[in-house]
Amino acid sequence: MSGTRYKAPPSVRTPLEKDPEIEEALIKAGFDPNLCMQCGTCTASCLSGRWTAMRTREIMRKAAFGDESVLSDPDIWLCTTCYACYDRCPRDLKVTDAIIVLRNIASERGFIADKHRKTVDILHKTGHAVPINDKIKAIRKELGLPEIPPTAFAYPEEVRKMAQMLFILPPKHEDEEDTQ
């Protein structure tokens, strides 16, 4: 998965085959594709890229060309959202926000890792991404805290309302890798 994942060589694309949704989303996110000068400051700043096959500049180039292959590429999910590239981009492009919108489009089209889907399931069930367990309940009691925090946990009706409205994920895309 990380480090040693080799990719197919880049294919030649005709510039006219743009996925229009990508360009529109990038501009809205503060990343004007025409302004990226491919300097590579983002890649050089990227800790994740030092350990994985993700190359931020390459993602931004493909996205700027409206190349939809960027959406199914699991590399866009290796960004830790550390914002180092965002703060350092000499053209002031909102690189991290651009990656987030690419992930949004990818999600809409069903490219979501199974493990990420699980996080959403937990949120839908409990209102939290990390739920409580018996061990923690006992520690909370020892520390003089209420066993269950007064958050959404204690209000199942609130959790249900949120689950019905938020983060309804589309079904898995047929090309999505099984990450289990």
Next chain:
Amino acid sequence: MSTEYSFFLGCIMPNRYPAIESTTRFVLDKLGIEVKEMEKAGCCPAPGVFRSFNKPDWMVAAARNIAIAESNGADILTVCNGCFGTLFEVNHALKHDDELKKKVNARLKDLGYHVEASGEVKHIAQVLGFDIGPTEIRDYIKREVALTGVIHYGCHFLRPFTLKQIDDPEDPTILEDYFIDGLGIELLDYRRKHACCGAGGGVRAAHIEASMDMLYEKMAAVKQVPAQALLDICPFCHLQFDGGQQTLNKQRGTDFDIPIIHISQITAFAMGMDDIGMKYQATAPDFKLEGRPL
């Protein structure tokens, strides 16, 4: 400085590191800051995973939390970089975009809430390190901490700089000033001090190998200096460091054993609390802090 805050608990602190919650409450009490509970608050939601799936939904869920704080009439206080990242960004966006606020409110209505974005979102490191500051905190502490440590800022406290404008993310001093001048701690620099812990962005959730690679680089750099503990300001970084050292030791045969201490825990110790909950942590549960008279 505000004398009352809506305390946003989030997920990892109350449900994995409750000692960070109890020490935070202790510190706020000693500072005379009143805590308003945020009844029914949920996940912030996490800026890595949930924002990545659907940013508009993420905004609505965050706005719901902000609305709960507003009904308390007190600004939000968080002790987590992730919660801070989400709540700060959404609050800021709502403050500066009336159209967006209208859209978000239209959806919030179905959940029974309304948001104004009239308040502020603060991080405990900002309240301790800046609002109170290294000089004034000495009026509240009972002892200095006799410790040689290293620090980890984490990403979403200072970045993106254009939004947060708290301190220079490339060379910040807010935590150094607080820990050294305020609490008497000796700090060491290390090579990857300003690097990410590797947990964020949903990477820890779905790409644990890559996440552990990044953590390994960080911990190997920490090991090169004689630090007794690593100080952080975020329960998610805390989980990555505390649990991740054990994962690395098991899977890669390393022998990392650095105790991880949150800013609330160490401040509570300086204010006189002896048991700051180290025994509940996965790494170095026997670690004991030493005090030094003021």
